[in-house]
Each structure stands twice: as C-alpha cells, then as structure tokens.
Amino acid sequence: MQLLKTMTEEAPPAPDVKRRRLSAADGDPQGVRSLIDLPSGILAHAASFLAAPSKALFAITFDADSVAVPNERSSAIVGNQWDILDFGEIEKDLAEKLSDSDIEKVLLCIDAVNNLKRLKLANCTNITGTCLEPLRGSLIIEQIDLSL
Numbered sequence: 001m002q003l004l005k006t007m008t009e010e011a012p013p014a015p016d017v018k019r020r021r022l023s024a025a026d027g028d029p030q031g032v033r034s035l036i037d038l039p040s041g042i043l044a045h046a047a048s049f050l051a052a053p054s055k056a057l058f059a060i061t062f063d064a065d066s067v068a069v070p071n072e073r074s075s076a077i078v079g080n081q082w083d084i085l086d087f088g089e090i091e092k093d094l095a096e097k098l099s100d101s102d103i104e105k106v107l108l109c110i111d112a113v114n115n116l117k118r119l120k121l122a123n124c125t126n127i128t129g130t131c132l133e134p135l136r137g138s139l140i141i142e143q144i145d146l147s148l
Contacts, residue, residue, distance in 0.1 A: 043077050053085060080115060085119050096123055100131035103121070103131035107134035112141075113138045118142055
C-alpha cells in the first residue's frame with residue numbers, strides 16, 4: 001500500500017493530450033451518437049480485429065435498409081478477400097442462433113457469388129438452406145460444408 005502511495009506521489013503529471021473530435025457526416029461533432037455515425041474507416045479498422053464471420057455480421061448491421069445490395073459502408077468494412085467463410089470461427093452459441101436470413105445477408109454483403117470458394121456452416125443448426133440462394137450461378141464455389 002505504501003509503495004502504491006509513493007508511486008502516485010512521484011508520478012509526473014500526465015501530458016496534455018489533445019484528442020481529435022470525430023464528426024458526423026454533417027460536420028456536427030455532437031452528431032456522433034451511435035456506431036452508424038462513425039466514419040467507415042474507423043469501423044473497418046475495428047472490424048479488422050474480428051474473425052471473418054464476425055466481421056461480416058458486423059457489416060450487415062449497417063445494411064438494415066438495403067437487404068438486396070450491400071451499401072458502401074458495409075463493403076468498406078468487409079473488404080474483398082473472401083475465399084473462405086467459416087462459421088466455425090465464431091462461438092457455437094451464436095452460430096446456432098443464425099437464421100437463413102442472417103446467412104443470406106452475409107453472403108450478399110461479401111458478394112459470395114463472385115468471391116467465395118468455400119463456405120463452412122459448422123454449428124449453423126437453425127438454417128434450412130434457403131440462405132444459399134445468393135450462391136446460385138457461382139462459377140467459383142468449390143465446397144459447402146454443412147457439418148455440425
């Protein structure tokens with residue numbers, strides 16, 4: 001306890017750190033009230049720390065208004081490197097809760113028909129298969145794994 005007290009007494013004052021304010025698209029710094037108000041670059045950087053399926057699920061949260069066509073923001077978040085999409089990389093509890101609609105939105109968001117070679121739906125026990133419609137006509141899909 002004495003050591004902690006001594007360390008805090010001797011610690012130099014914190015440097016004056018200036019923080020850059022984030023502003024919403026309209027330029028109002030008070031306009032940043034939720035994730036959707038943040039610039040795409042910040043969201044993409046945050047998503048870079050997530051497993052691939054989690055990154056795609058994160059991105060589709062910004063596509064609420066555009067189910068059929070991913071918007072620019074979600075496309076910036078997911079990128080275009082989608083040879084493999086493995087839902088075995090996410091928690092089993094989450095994978096079990098995913099619906100056909102969720103998987104379909106992810107496949108549309110990553111442009112799976114043109115990018116995806118291997119889809120692994122491990123632990124996705126709540127799907128019927130209708131979610132695979134976005135893969136119709138794909139010339140590059142090599143494997144769809146439905147194992148548990």
